[in-house]
Amino acid sequence: MRTTIIENRCMVVSYDVMNGWTVLHVAGEVDIYTTPMIRKAVARLLDEGHRHFVLDLCAAPFLDSMGLGMIVAITKRLQMHRGSLRITCADDRLLRIFGVCGWREVYRFYDSPQAATQSAPTGCGLAYWPRRLARP
Structure with a gap:
């Protein structure tokens, strides 16, 4: 069951849990205005015990440098909690x-x-992040 965390005129952020992964769905532009909201949503979910995340950007038509920075910040936070992204x-x-x-x-x-x-x-x-992934 999908739960909406943020809903405003700029974006909708919701999540559901699939096979042990918390899937964070982002619908809208990921930019200087919206990245603080996404970071706050991840922090809330971490506080609730979620550790393994899928950041779903399939409905995000735009990503700026603040969005890239937000992904790094989320990664570091998940790494501290022994999580995955x-x-x-x-x-x-x-x-x-x-x-x-x-x-x-x-x-x-x-x-x-x-x-x-x-x-x-x-x-x-994320134990060895940011090293390159081994490719099959």
């Missing part, structure tokens, strides 16, 4: 930004929340 994004423009930043090598990207949550989380997926 996966990112879903199907937009080629956003994926290109992640590629230019070198993030395609340090984060796991998926096309959908269903693909990201097929396997249950095991241990601390």
Whole structure:
């Protein structure tokens, strides 16, 4: 069951739990105005005991440098809590930004929340972050 955490004229942030992953759905632009709200939502969920996250950006049409910084801040916080982070994004423009930043090598990207949550989380997926991921 999806629960809405933030709803305003700029964005909607909601979450549900799938196969042990907390899927944080972001619908709207991820920018200087909205990133503080997303960070606050993650902090709230961490306080409630959630540790393994999928950041679903499939409905985010725009991501600026503040959005990138927010992802790093969330990652650091999850790492301190021995958590994990996966990112879903199907937009080629956003994926290109992640590629230019070198993030395609340090984060796991998926096309959908269903693909990201097929396997249950095991241990601390960020134990060695920001090292490059081993590719199969």
